[in-house]
Amino acid sequence: MIVIENVGAEESLRSSTRDMLRRVQWALMLMLSVVIYGSHAPLISICRVDGVIPFSSSAVVLLIEVSKFLISLACLLITERKPFDMSVSWRLALPYAFPAILYGVNNNLVVHMQHFMDPSSFQVLSNLKIVSTALLYSIFLGQRLSIRKWLALFLLTAAGVFYGYGGIQDVEKASAATHLYITLPGLLIMLLYCLISGLSAVYTEMTLKTQKIPLNLQNIFLYSFGIVLNLLGHLSGSHSGGFLDGFSIWVLVIIISQAFNGLIMSVVMKHSSNITRLFIISCSMLVNGLLSHLLFQLQLTFLFFLAVILIGLAGYLFYGIS
Secondary structure (H helix, E strand, O other): OHHHHHHHHHHHHHHHHHHHHHHHHHHHHHHHHHHHHHHHHHHHHHHOEOOEOOOOHHHHHHHHHHHHHHHHHHHHHHHOOOHHHOOOOHHHHHHHHHHHHHHHHHHHHHHHHOOOEOHHHHHHHOOHHHHHHHHHHHHHOOOOOOHHHHHHHHHHHHHHHHHHHHOEEOHHHOOOOOOOOEOHHHHHHHHHHHHHHHHHHHHHHHHHHHOOOOHHHHHHHHHHHHHHHHHHHHHHOOOOOOOOOOOOHHHHHHHHHHHHHHHHHHHHHHHOOHHHHHHHHHHHHHHHHHHHHHHHOOEEOHHHHHHHHHHHHHHHHHHHOO
16 A cells, blocks of 8 residues: 555655656746747847848748758657657648638738838727737637736736837937827728737638647648748849848847747747737747847837836736735
8 A cells, every 4th residue: 555655645745746847847938939029120120230120021931941950850759659650631731722812911011010100109099909819819819818817918018008109219310309100091001900810810720720740730721831832922123232241140049040930930829829929029028129129229218117016017917926
C-alpha cells in the first residue's frame, strides 16, 4: 500500500512539474511575442538612412514569408516520424488561400488609406480592428463574451486610441501643429480594413483549430500561399534598385524576428485565441514606447501612462476575475 501511494505521489509530482513547465514556456513565448511586436517599428527606424527606408518593404515581407515556410518545413521534418508518408491534398491546402488573399488586400488598403487621412488618424482609428476581431470571434467561433469581457476589450481599444493619439512625442516637433484630417472615403476604407483584419484573423484561427493535421503542416500551407501572393506583389511593384539593396544586419534581425513571431502567432491561435493575440499586440505598444524613449529620446506623455493603466485593467477584467 505504501509503495502504491509513493508511486502515485511521484506521478502527481511529475504531472505538476510538467504543467508548471508548460505554463512557464507559454508565458515566455507570449513575452517574446510582445517584445518582437514592440521592437518592430524602432528597428525600422534604426534602418533609416537620411530619414528614408533604404530597402524594399515588399522584399522584406517576401523573405519573412519564405523564412516562416522554411522553419515550418524543418520543424515538420524533425517532429514527424514519417513526414513524407503524410497524405496531402488540395482540399487540405485550399482553405489557407483565403486568409493569404485577405492579408494581401489589407496590405494594399494600408497604402491607399494614406491618401485620405493623416498618419495619426490612421494610428487611432486602426484600433477599431480590436472591436471587429472580437465581434467576428464571438459570431463565427460561437464564443459568447460576458459584459465584463466586452468592457475589457473596450478598455483595450481605448488604450490603443490614447497611445496612437499622442502616447509618445518627438520633443523637437511637439510644438509643431499637426494637421489632422480624414475624408469619407478614408473612413469607409478604414472600416473595410478593420473588417478584413478581423475576418482574416478569425478565419485563420477557425481553420487551424478545425483541421486535425500537424500545426507545422498547416503553417506550410498558409505560408506557401503567402509566398506566391507576396512574390506577385513584389514583381508587380516598381523598384529602382535590386532585391537586396539597402539590406543590413538590422534588416536581417527584422526578418528573423518577424518570422518567429508569425510562428508564435500560429501557436497562439491554434491553442489559445485571437483575444490573446489582441492583448499581445496591445501590450507591445508599451514596449514600443519604452524603446522609442530609450533609443530616440522620444517623450512619454500622460497618454502613454494612461494606456498602460487601461491595458492592465483590461487584462485584469478579462483574465483576472473568476
